[in-house]
Amino acid sequence: MKNKIVVALGGNALGKNPDEQVQLVKHTAKPIVDLIAEGHEVIIVHGNGPQVGMINLAMSTASQSEFKTPEMPFPECGAMSQGYIGYHLQNGIREELLNRGMSIPVATVITQVIVDKNDPAFTTPTKPIGAFYSKEEAEEMISEKGYNMIEDAGRGYRRVVASPLPIDVAEKETVKTLVENGHVVITVGGGGIPVYRDGNALVGIPAVIDKDFASAKIAELLNADYLIILTAVEKVAINFGKPEEKWLSSLSAEEAERYIAEGHFAQGSMLPKVQAALKFLKSKPGRKALITSLEKSKEGIEGTTGTLFVNN
Numbered sequence: 001m002k003n004k005i006v007v008a009l010g011g012n013a014l015g016k017n018p019d020e021q022v023q024l025v026k027h028t029a030k031p032i033v034d035l036i037a038e039g040h041e042v043i044i045v046h047g048n049g050p051q052v053g054m055i056n057l058a059m060s061t062a063s064q065s066e067f068k069t070p071e072m073p074f075p076e077c078g079a080m081s082q083g084y085i086g087y088h089l090q091n092g093i094r095e096e097l098l099n100r101g102m103s104i105p106v107a108t109v110i111t112q113v114i115v116d117k118n119d120p121a122f123t124t125p126t127k128p129i130g131a132f133y134s135k136e137e138a139e140e141m142i143s144e145k146g147y148n149m150i151e152d153a154g155r156g157y158r159r160v161v162a163s164p165l166p167i168d169v170a171e172k173e174t175v176k177t178l179v180e181n182g183h184v185v186i187t188v189g190g191g192g193i194p195v196y197r198d199g200n201a202l203v204g205i206p207a208v209i210d211k212d213f214a215s216a217k218i219a220e221l222l223n224a225d226y227l228i229i230l231t232a233v234e235k236v237a238i239n240f241g242k243p244e245e246k247w248l249s250s251l252s253a254e255e256a257e258r259y260i261a262e263g264h265f266a267q268g269s270m271l272p273k274v275q276a277a278l279k280f281l282k283s284k285p286g287r288k289a290l291i292t293s294l295e296k297s298k299e300g301i302e303g304t305t306g307t308l309f310v311n312n
């Protein structure tokens with residue numbers, strides 16, 4: 001059956017610098033084009049944590065240097081990250097399509113996502129961005145740049161920014177029109193540029209929306225059948241990393257809610273994915289969500305691997 005599928009790409013699909021990104025995206029394009037070749041309509045969402053952190057730090061450092069480049073506001077850095085990642089992704093997918101004899105237009109839509117400027121998330125920064133640093137480097141960044149830094153699961157220190165929930169997608173009609181006309185669209189990159197409504201204006205606000213929540217939102221708005229969240233693991237586990245770890249092939253809404261309450265999914269990594277999958281599943285009967293790895297996405301949609309969220 002032909003499905004309308006929103007695919008959310010995790011950090012392992014993109015890499016840490018432009019060279020790595022170009023190379024990784026060639027690999028990322030293959031499972032995406034597999035889905036397109038099977039006749040599915042595919043909409044692509046990607047993360048931007050490492051990239052928006054890199055861009056913002058570079059712009060801020062340059063503006064404070066002898067070269068005195070202009071201060072670049074955070075929402076503009078988010079827009080730059082969408083352009084930078086979208087540029088590589090659309091070319092990678094385009095090339096893979098042409099290699100397989102398919103001439104299908106691919107485009108990135110710079111996408112703004114409406115948030116509530118009074119979202120409580122603005123008072124507690126939780127979203128890790130940029131690179132990992134040592135404790136000493138983190139302390140220097142706190143005192144020199146005023147950043148909020150946290151220790152991230154034993155992997156080092158990372159800057160954190162606010163992460164409000166997505167309410168609506170400003171460019172949803174444009175995305176819908178492109179999808180209906182057979183275009184492959186990359187949208188809500190990095191969760192979308194967070195904006196709030198002020199009369200007729202959309203005003204950017206410094207934050208990074210979680211791309212898992214944003215992908216569930218655009219999937220709902222586009223009336224998609226399927227949300228596929230691709231990450232570094234083939235399945236979701238309970239008791240992850242413990243001796244009694246159990247990998248799950250399917251999850252009902254009731255089971256997912258119970259496991260969330262029992263604390264099986266790590267905050268900032270697996271938890272938003274499970275919450276986003278659950279939200280999409282519950283938004284309309286018949287909708288399905290899958291969490292699996294990039295490499296296994298074809299098998300995942302064929303039903304032979306991954307964690308499938310279904311209402312029974």
Ligand SMILES: Nc1ncnc2c1ncn2[C@@H]1O[C@H](COP(=O)(O)OP(=O)(O)O)[C@@H](O)[C@H]1O
Nearest residue numbers: 010011231232233236237240264265266269270
């Ligand atoms: N319960 C769990 N089941 C599976 N993976 C988990 C679980 N809890 C945490 N993880 C970790 O979460 C990671 C995915 O989160 P993250 O790396 O932040 O995602 P992204 O692909 O969006 O960059 C997995 O690779 C895994 O290491």
Ligand SMILES: NC(=O)OP(=O)(O)O
Nearest residue numbers: 047048049190210211
């Ligand atoms: N915006 C966002 O969720 O990015 P990451 O997936 O890179 O954390």
